[in-house]
Amino acid sequence: MAIEKYRYKKQQERLKKNELTEELAGPSTAEILQKPALSELLYLALEEKGNLQLVEKLAGGKTLTQEEFMTVDNLRTTVIEALNKSREVIDLLKPETITIIASKSRNFGNLVKHLGIERTKSFLGDYLTRLMVANPDKFQNLRDKLSKTKEAETTLKTINQELKQFAENYNIPESELSEALASYDPAEALRKTIQGHLGKIDIIRNWLGRYEFMRNKGIGKDIVGDRLEKLNKIGEIDAELENINGYLQEIGGMIGNSVFVNEKGREWLSRALRGNTLESQEMGMSFLEAGKELDSAENLNREFEEFLSEKSAEEKKQIDWGNTNSEERNKLIEEFLNRKYKSKAKGGLMRLIIGMVKKTLENLRT
Amino acid sequence: MNNFLELYNQFVELVKEGDEEKIRSFLVDNIDRFPDNLKRDIVGILFEEAVDRTYDDLKNQIDYFTQILETKNSLENIKRTLEDKKREMEIKKRIMEEF
Numbered sequence: 001m002a003i004e005k006y007r008y009k010k011q012q013e014r015l016k017k018n019e020l021t022e023e024l025a026g027p028s029t030a031e032i033l034q035k036p037a038l039s040e041l042l043y044l045a046l047e048e049k050g051n052l053q054l055v056e057k058l059a060g061g062k063t064l065t066q067e068e069f070m071t072v073d074n075l076r077t078t079v080i081e082a083l084n085k086s087r088e089v090i091d092l093l094k095p096e097t098i099t100i101i102a103s104k105s106r107n108f109g110n111l112v113k114h115l116g117i118e119r120t121k122s123f124l125g126d127y128l129t130r131l132m133v134a135n136p137d138k139f140q141n142l143r144d145k146l147s148k149t150k151e152a153e154t155t156l157k158t159i160n161q162e163l164k165q166f167a168e169n170y171n172i173p174e175s176e177l178s179e180a181l182a183s184y185d186p187a188e189a190l191r192k193t194i195q196g197h198l199g200k201i202d203i204i205r206n207w208l209g210r211y212e213f214m215r216n217k218g219i220g221k222d223i224v225g226d227r228l229e230k231l232n233k234i235g236e237i238d239a240e241l242e243n244i245n246g247y248l249q250e251i252g253g254m255i256g257n258s259v260f261v262n263e264k265g266r267e268w269l270s271r272a273l274r275g276n277t278l279e280s281q282e283m284g285m286s287f288l289e290a291g292k293e294l295d296s297a298e299n300l301n302r303e304f305e306e307f308l309s310e311k312s313a314e315e316k317k318q319i320d321w322g323n324t325n326s327e328e329r330n331k332l333i334e335e336f337l338n339r340k341y342k343s344k345a346k347g348g349l350m351r352l353i354i355g356m357v358k359k360t361l362e363n364l365r366t
Numbered sequence: 367m368n369n370f371l372e373l374y375n376q377f378v379e380l381v382k383e384g385d386e387e388k389i390r391s392f393l394v395d396n397i398d399r400f401p402d403n404l405k406r407d408i409v410g411i412l413f414e415e416a417v418d419r420t421y422d423d424l425k426n427q428i429d430y431f432t433q434i435l436e437t438k439n440s441l442e443n444i445k446r447t448l449e450d451k452k453r454e455m456e457i458k459k460r461i462m463e464e465f
Binding site for chain 2: 100101102104105107108109110111114115120123124126127128130131142145146148149152153155156159160162163166194197198201204205208211231234237238240241244245247248251254255269270273274286287288291292294295296297348349351352355356359360363364
């Protein structure tokens with residue numbers, strides 16, 4: 001406690017000197033230990049370091065050694081950093097961004113519809129803080145993707161503007177895309193349309209290759225010199241211009257398709273560009289795979305009984321479940337889960353599965 | 367049987383059935399029956415996936431449109447250059463004819 005008081009005093013002095021903001025300073029170790037939401041983060045950080053004994057000591061309110069206290073004090077920074085960084089990400093999540101993200105996944109979209117944006121954000125705040133503690137690399141990756149998504153939204157708006165301008169200049173009508181969207185299988189029809197577009201773009205680029213233009217984007221005049229030298233007749237130039245106008249016409253058609261597409265069409269376009277149309281094929285993580293770690297409640301109960309027998313044998317003392325208090329029960333369930341899932345990587349899905357098993361055991365054993 | 371045990375057993379049955387989409391729909395449809403710590407994980411996991419998909423979709427669209435626009439710009443640049451050259455040749459031709 002003396003260390004804690006000293007640190008608190010120093011912190012206050014630095015705050016007065018404006019070396020720290022109140023937010024950066026964050027909660028003290030004592031505050032973290034007192035608040036369940038914060039102590040859970042500290043326990044998670046300790047679990048990640050494999051220091052389960054210290055988690056048990058803290059949860060049991062036992063006195064810590066000087067070394068243990070220093071370990072806990074050092075992890076305070078991890079907890080505060082996680083709180084601050086997850087808040088930064090949550091600040092990025094404006095309602096319109098959540099709406100865009102929700103539109104990309106039917107399941108997440110339904111959750112947002114059901115829980116509402118504010119409640120979703122609240123759950124996400126907790127989830128992201130834990131992710132930052134348990135897996136900072138994954139957290140960073142997610143944060144980068146969110147930032148890039150925001151940048152991409154802006155880029156896409158600029159591109160759309162350019163496409164619209166082109167469509168206006170060339171007076172391009174709505175055509176193939178509306179036909180594709182009206183067909184029996186719009187995603188498949190659209191996929192074929194887009195494949196056709198990309199194939200055509202390849203042909204045009206090959207044609208452009210004779211001007212060595214594509215390798216030198218945007219500085220055409222210097223590069224086309226050699227080719228131009230070879231075009232010595234007005235008729236030859238006219239033939240080339242005719243080709244170019246034909247290609248521009250085709251590109252105009254592609255752009256027309258893109259410009260006139262509505263939100264639903266954009267979704268089909270995304271699917272077509274993704275290369276498949278089935279929702280289940282678009283999933284990144286497998287609940288099915290993680291779910292294989294689950295046993296029926298009956299088997300789980302049997303397995304827990306076996307664990308209690310093993311534990312009794314190890315401690316040479318019969319564990320009488322009926323006479324244990326809630327703290328002891330929780331400790332036993334935690335130990336059972338640690339043994340059962342010792343070799344499993346604790347990603348988000350696995351934590352969910354373990355959480356379900358824990359809740360089931362709590363229900364079974366009370 | 368209490369509410370959560372029933373939920374758990376239904377979930378285990380769905381896993382046995384082996385349909386990934388049904389499992390996800392089950393978690394979403396029954397979100398209110400999960401305690402808050404599990405709700406948090408379900409929301410977070412599905413959010414991570416949705417962010418991945420959003421990012422990939424936007425990137426794919428940008429790549430696709432960029433290819434189209436770059437090709438269009440290249441064609442327009444060459445067109446301008448050829449038109450300049452044609453004008454130059456026509457002027458030269460006219461001058462030659464006049465003299």
